[in-house]
Amino acid sequence: MTPPERPHPTGLETRLAKMIEACGPIGIDAFMAHALYDPQAGYYSTRLPLGARGDFTTSPEISQIFGELIGLWVAQSWLDLGSPAPFHLIELGPGRGTLMADMLRVCQRVPGFMDGVELHLVETNPPLREAQRAALGTIPAHWHQSLDEVPEGYSFIIANEFLDCLPVRQFVRGEQGWHEKLVGVDAEGRLTFGLGPALAEAPACAMPNDGVGAVREHAPGLPTLVEILAQRLRTGCGRALIIDYGDVSGQAGDSFQALFRHQKTHPLDHVGEADLTAHVDFAALISLAKTSGLGTSGPVSQREFLQSLGIEARRDALIRANPHCESDLTRSVERLIGEAHMGGLFHVVALESPLNAAHGPPIGL
Template identity: 85%
Template sequence: MTTPERAPPTGLETRLARMIAECGPISIDAFMAQALYDPQAGYYATRQPLGSHGDFTTSPEISQIFGELIGLWVAQSWLDLGSPSPFHLIELGPGRGTLMADMLRVCQRVPGFMAAVHLHLVETNPALKEAQRNALGVMPAHWHDTLDGVPDGDSFIVANEFLDCLPVRQFVRGEQGWHEKLVGLDVAQRLTFGLGPPMPEPPGCAQPDDSVGAVREVAPGLPTLVETIAKRLRTASGRALIIDYGDGSGQAGDSFQALFRHQKIHALDHVGEADLTAHVDFAALISLARACGLGTSGPATQRQFLQSLGIETRRDALIHANPHCESDLTRSVERLIGEAHMGGLFHVVALESPLNAAAGPPIGL
């Protein structure tokens, strides 16, 4: 069986190869951080990743119904918590602004919502910021590089396909114990995977029944992100809605992948030109949130969540009003809720301020 020919090295790969030659192999999370966030050549710093001309398509880009139902969730949460005024509506990684625009189209029908909302988008990519401004039109908004930059106060946070781009470290169970998976160089001076020396102790993410060959992943930045959310929600009411692919089973597995023009490729090719992701560990997310004093709801599959919010009823209403769109609407909703598509692969969790105790659980979870 022949090995597929690899793509020529990019300038960023050449730079990383030179660094590795001088200093030694690097961890997977260090590679991801460079490939995604390098200021001159990193994927999220320089690219327009979404849509048919990008590398992947998110749920809001598939159907307006997705954003409308998230808007319903936010509006109902705002009402559940006593319609605070003013309050912050925050989106982490807002893409092209499609989700926020669809959400606001629903939220503006709720009396008092638009007068009370202060809109914040956490985004670093200049091209995406411009797309977000265009999507939002005259709606006033504030942009921030980090969540820390958003003023304190009652807050509702939405993060759709945001956590999957957090860099991960990988550990592999070998015959002699655990090893960290690293990025080094092959004989042709191309980036390649390898294993570090045996670790003196198993990594914290390891489980006693992990067999030889098991791969464990951990996102070093996840605790800091959860604590940043918790710091906001401990001092004011609010909720965070997190939607991403992954699961809560805690099973071992290698989920690190690269997407280039909607196709999976060798994870070390097209460095700086391909999107790099890993599955979100929802069990770890929930454990961290509870340790920070937050309430949690879920995880539910995206299928369960969207069905409970009425996605099929909304689809049928749109088909009734636009019969010529029946095929497109049916197909797009199936992508969102089909068990073999996003409906089974994506999961949803809500994080809750401890000040919300009397409000009851959020809808859909």
């Protein structure tokens, strides 16, 4: 069977191909960094990626219930830790602002919460910043390029589908040992995958029982991100809630994928126009957090987490108030908690300050 014809190269692919021809192949992590964050043509630098006109849909866009329950989690965590004021509510990668707006609709009902909160949104994409401003309306907020720009203080941090866009390196076990998977250029001048020379020793992410053909992934930026979180949470009470799709089994596998207009596509096609992601290594995340002195809860599946927060009761209440929406509400909640959907694919972890020990674990985990 003749393979399907590849789409024409984007301007960013042509630019990367010339760079690789001049300097040599690059790792998957470098390719992801260029494709996602190039200032002129990177996916997250230039477009609105979410919704029907984008390339993917996140949980907050599926149902308001998701954001309401995350708001409940934040409000209860704030109460658990003594209702500090002032305090920071921080979202990493806030999308179109839907999650934050839905969270605040719940948090506004908690006496004292809005009087003490300072909103901080970590977002590099100018079009998304404008969408977030529109979603928040008159509620004041601060925007930042990175988490370490946010002032220190009591912090509650939300990261929904944020870690999956951290660039990863990939390693493949061959007959002669481990090789790094690289991006090079083929005879037609198009980007292509290949393997580097055998490594002198196995990568740190490899396991002793990995057989020939096994693929292991490592996100070089994850330790730095966890340390930034740890520095913030070590200096004041607070919690971080991380929700993402990823691996909790420790099995080897290639999770690098691309989405273009809600359809999977080859990761080297539509460069700068497709979303690139890889599964979050929750075991590595938790290990790094514990090494940094943070408390951890989870991982639990998104299904378990949302059910423990009362998603089905909230669904039923909305159906009673809006009987004509029963089908839509039932369908959207199933997408959020169904084992074959986000409920089984996504997992939830909470990280918290070592100063929180006397307050007990967060709800839902």
